[in-house]
Amino acid sequence: MIRQTLYILKKDLFMTTASVVGTAIAIMLVMTVMTAEIIKSAPMAPEISRNDLLYVKQVILRQNNSTMYVPPSYPLCKKLIDIEGVEFASLTGNNYANVQSDFASEEIKLGVKTCDHHLWKIMSYDFLEGRPFSKEEFEAGAPCVVLSKHTAEQLFGGEPALNKTVSIDDFDYTVVGVVKDVPSTFSHAAGKAWIPYKSDPNFDPENEQAWFSIMYYVPTKKAKKKVVEEVQAVVQRYNATSDWELTLFGPYTHREEAYRVLSSEPTHIAAANWKLFLVLALLFIIPAANLSGFNNSRIKDRVEEIGIRQAYGASRKSIISKLLMENLTLTFIGALIGFAGSFFLLFRLSKLLYWNGPVIPNHVDYDIPLNAAFSPYVLVTVLLTCVLLSFLSTIIPALSATKQTITESLNQNR
Numbered sequence: 142m143i144r145q146t147l148y149i150l151k152k153d154l155f156m157t158t159a160s161v162v163g164t165a166i167a168i169m170l171v172m173t174v175m176t177a178e179i180i181k182s183a184p185m186a187p188e189i190s191r192n193d194l195l196y197v198k199q200v201i202l203r204q205n206n207s208t209m210y211v212p213p214s215y216p217l218c219k220k221l222i223d224i225e226g227v228e229f230a231s232l233t234g235n236n237y238a239n240v241q242s243d244f245a246s247e248e249i250k251l252g253v254k255t256c257d258h259h260l261w262k263i264m265s266y267d268f269l270e271g272r273p274f275s276k277e278e279f280e281a282g283a284p285c286v287v288l289s290k291h292t293a294e295q296l297f298g299g300e301p302a303l304n305k306t307v308s309i310d311d312f313d314y315t316v317v318g319v320v321k322d323v324p325s326t327f328s329h330a331a332g333k334a335w336i337p338y339k340s341d342p343n344f345d346p347e348n349e350q351a352w353f354s355i356m357y358y359v360p361t362k363k364a365k366k367k368v369v370e371e372v373q374a375v376v377q378r379y380n381a382t383s384d385w386e387l388t389l390f391g392p393y394t395h396r397e398e399a400y401r402v403l404s405s406e407p408t409h410i411a412a413a414n415w416k417l418f419l420v421l422a423l424l425f426i427i428p429a430a431n432l433s434g435f436n437n438s439r440i441k442d443r444v445e446e447i448g449i450r451q452a453y454g455a456s457r458k459s460i461i462s463k464l465l466m467e468n469l470t471l472t473f474i475g476a477l478i479g480f481a482g483s484f485f486l487l488f489r490l491s492k493l494l495y496w497n498g499p500v501i502p503n504h505v506d507y508d509i510p511l512n513a514a515f516s517p518y519v520l521v522t523v524l525l526t527c528v529l530l531s532f533l534s535t536i537i538p539a540l541s542a543t544k545q546t547i548t549e550s551l552n553q554n555r
Contacts, residue, residue, distance in 0.1 A: 159470060164475025164524045165482060170424045171526050172483035174521050178417065180326055181399040185516075187330040188395075189265045195357040195368055196329075197221060203386040212352035219346075219389075220375050221355060226367035228360065232257035232353040233329075234338060238367055242296040249295055253309060255338035255353075263358055264330045270303045271318035275335055278317075282339035286314040291334045294321045307426035312342055319527070329356070349390065357392060368392060425526065440464065440538040464539045472531040476523060 184191045202209045222230040261273035274285045293302040294544040302316045325330045338344055359365045372392055379387050400413040447460055511520035
């Protein structure tokens with residue numbers, strides 16, 4: 142049956158090619174959009190705790206005619222994390238720094254993440270050497286650093302980096318760990334070097350310009366609601382006692398935070414959901430309508446053949462099944478091409494697809510995790526899209542063609 146199906150499809154190469162190309166484009170675009178959504182929103186290493194996190198990364202401070210859009214300061218962060226409902230919270234900051242080692246010929250300029258020990262609980266980094274810095278090292282302000290694999294290679298030329306010394310803005314740090322490079326598509330986990338913020342010589346707990354982002358680890362929906370209420374109460378108390386009027390962006394869930402294109406704009410998650418739905422619907426409906434037109438034309442040209450089959454005793458059900466099988470074959474060929482094409486789009490346009498505001502300097506890698514593209518969610522969606530495209534574009538022309546009498550079918554093209 143498959144051989145016969147392929148023979149029939151070869152007879153009309155133009156229609157066959159048009160159907161395959163239309164299906165391939167639809168599958169390619171649907172898969173690209175679905176994979177982009179998964180990478181933005183779904184828990185995935187190293188950001189395995191996405192569903193359990195709330196974020197505060199931006200505030201507005203107003204006084205008279207002055208308005209500042211900035212991350213929350215460290216003194217404000219301490220007030221915001223010392224609240225009920227939070228299992229723990231992590232503070233992270235970004236600094237530009239000149240980094241050098243005795244093994245490197247020249248210093249390199251990096252974005253260095255300042256963070257606390259809680260970051261290692263929230264993220265799942267793949268350590269190639271050593272370990273993360275401990276709570277004790279963080280509290281003591283120990284001069285220790287975790288490097289990415291790429292940074293370690295730049296500084297030590299591929300030699301083991303563990304327990305060696307690097308200079309960060311002329312201060313010595315001991316390498317305690319090296320992690321596998323994290324693509325910048327994971328903006329909260331990505332980095333080139335991580336140090337305890339208490340080890341930063343410029344760190345001052347009273348400094349209102351020591352800016353950090355907050356990640357709350359809140360594993361239950363009830364606790365999330367409590368945290369939001371507590372944060373709002375902190376803002377109200379702040380505004381009652383300060384000369385500045387504080388407006389907070391957040392706390393946001395990971396998906397809300399992911400859809401903030403500009404850091405100074407509030408999130409409209411409902412609008413983002415509708416936009417995603419409409420995009421997927423258009424990517425499905427338009428190719429289905431076009432394929433239906435192609436199939437209608439192709440089946441009309443075969444009405445006489447259908448009449449002959451009916452004259453020899455073929456049932457309406459068997460004829461429709463054969464037409465569906467032919468179109469399903471075309472659809473799956475198109476799906477395979479679309480599957481390959483989606484990888485081209487994802488890897489070639491990854492920086493454009495997954496850019497999410499400013500990132501740390503030197504993050505030039507926007508690799509796509511293969512487990513995102515090969516996730517069951519994406520594959521099932523592609524499979525269902527194939528079947529639905531095939532069914533919807535064939536069933537109406539097939540029903541119409543087989544509804545005619547044998548005489549009408551045989552005289553159709555005369």
